[in-house]
Amino acid sequence: MAAKIFIDGEAGTTGLQIRERLAGRKDLVLLSIPADKRKDIAARAALLNEADVAILCLPDDAAKESVGLITNSTTRVIDASTAYRVDPNWAYGFPEMDKAQSDRIANARFVANPGCYPQGPIATIRPLIEAGILPASFPISVNAISGYSGGGKPMIAEYEAAGADASEFMPYGLTFNHKHVPEMTQYSKLANAPLFVPAVGDYAQGMMTFVPLQLGQLDKVPTGAQIHAAIADHFAGIKDSFVTVAPYEALVKSPELDPQIYNNTNQMKLHVFANDARAQVLLVAVYDNLGKGASGAAVQNLNLMLGVDAKAVAA
Numbered sequence: 224m225a226a227k228i229f230i231d232g233e234a235g236t237t238g239l240q241i242r243e244r245l246a247g248r249k250d251l252v253l254l255s256i257p258a259d260k261r262k263d264i265a266a267r268a269a270l271l272n273e274a275d276v277a278i279l280c281l282p283d284d285a286a287k288e289s290v291g292l293i294t295n296s297t298t299r300v301i302d303a304s305t306a307y308r309v310d311p312n313w314a315y316g317f318p319e320m321d322k323a324q325s326d327r328i329a330n331a332r333f334v335a336n337p338g339c340y341p342q343g344p345i346a347t348i349r350p351l352i353e354a355g356i357l358p359a360s361f362p363i364s365v366n367a368i369s370g371y372s373g374g375g376k377p378m379i380a381e382y383e384a385a386g387a388d389a390s391e392f393m394p395y396g397l398t399f400n401h402k403h404v405p406e407m408t409q410y411s412k413l414a415n416a417p418l419f420v421p422a423v424g425d426y427a428q429g430m431m432t433f434v435p436l437q438l439g440q441l442d443k444v445p446t447g448a449q450i451h452a453a454i455a456d457h458f459a460g461i462k463d464s465f466v467t468v469a470p471y472e473a474l475v476k477s478p479e480l481d482p483q484i485y486n487n488t489n490q491m492k493l494h495v496f497a498n499d500a501r502a503q504v505l506l507v508a509v510y511d512n513l514g515k516g517a518s519g520a521a522v523q524n525l526n527l528m529l530g531v532d533a534k535a536v537a538a
């Protein structure tokens with residue numbers, strides 16, 4: 224029987240993209256709410272409880288409200304907001320994070336879809352800590368750039384308003400307390416919060432994250448090749464991975480370091496650059512904030528929860 228899916232927040236940026244990704248799927252029935260009822264609590268409650276899987280694409284408070292409206296114990300939930308990402312009762316929806324995570328997601332009732340920014344740092348740092356190459360206490364900085372769609376409908380409207388004169392590159396979060404820091408710390412397996420400086424660019428979609436490593440103070444200084452091998456080994460061991468690792472090459476620049484090249488896909492590509500003489504390494508992740516960063520990840524998680532072959536359907 225076709226699984227019934229309700230996207231609460233289907234008119235928002237993430238909700239619309241999930242809807243597009245699921246359109247045409249014969250194994251699913253999409254429950255939809257009339258436009259004039261999309262904030263009506265009774266109408267939302269009815270569909271949340273009718274759904275086999277409810278996908279919440281709402282601000283945090285509204286997502287918590289939706290979870291509170293669910294009385295049907297067979298309704299499963301994927302929440303795209305920040306509300307439950309470090310809650311131990313929820314599975315973190317980054318399947319490639321370790322070998323067991325896709326099974327955890329497949330068997331979970333509650334799945335917290337990851338934040339867009341944290342996935343790149345987690346993908347690059349966690350394998351190094353697990354391999355013992357970096358200690359959990361290693362001081363980490365993360366820089367990142369995202370397209371303005373990362374800020375949802377309000378930021379899209381701001382950047383696309385007639386006469387808008389936005390900065391090409393605007394760093395923010397300068398109190399170093401961005402809402403993504405807790406999940407970035409926990410799932411990277413870091414003992415301390417990374418110093419995270421995001422930036423928004425004057426383009427709609429796509430992102431890159433950067434983790435520079437000054438390795439000279441370590442007792443055992445790893446080479447760039449060793450760091451690359453540890454990350455590549457990690458992802459080689461993950462089934463159905465949408466994360467790939469670029470070959471280890473000495474490049475001064477690369478056309479692949481373009482935040483928009485994976486737009487409208489669920490792909491993430493990792494790169495390792497190094498100067499061994501200086502014990503310096505840079506870890507880069509390139510992906511779509513609306514793809515692997517949001518709607519692609521949600522569909523990947525939905526497929527795992529429904530036992531659908533992730534590679535057999537568009538994810």
Ligand SMILES: NC(=O)C1=CN([C@@H]2O[C@H](COP(=O)(O)OP(=O)(O)OC[C@H]3O[C@@H](n4cnc5c(N)ncnc54)[C@H](OP(=O)(O)O)[C@@H]3O)[C@@H](O)[C@H]2O)C=CC1
Pocket residue numbers: 231232233234235236237238261262263279280281282283285303304305337338339372373374375376377512513516517
């Ligand atoms: N954009 C991105 O790159 C990413 C977003 N996310 C997260 O996903 C969630 C959705 O984000 P995004 O799609 O960007 O946001 P948008 O602002 O684009 O969309 C949110 C939608 O939720 C609706 N909404 C707000 N309050 C309620 C309510 N009480 N009941 C029903 N609907 C409501 C909004 O309606 P209205 O506009 O009329 O208020 C809007 O349609 C957020 O938690 C966000 O942090 C996660 C990863 C990446």
Ligand SMILES: CC(=O)N[C@@H](CCC(=O)OP(=O)(O)O)C(=O)O
Pocket residue numbers: 303304305337338339340369370371372373374378402403421422423
């Ligand atoms: C460019 C921009 O503003 N990005 C958003 C993050 C988008 C996102 O991932 O939202 P979640 O926290 O729900 O995951 C921000 O920094 O708040």
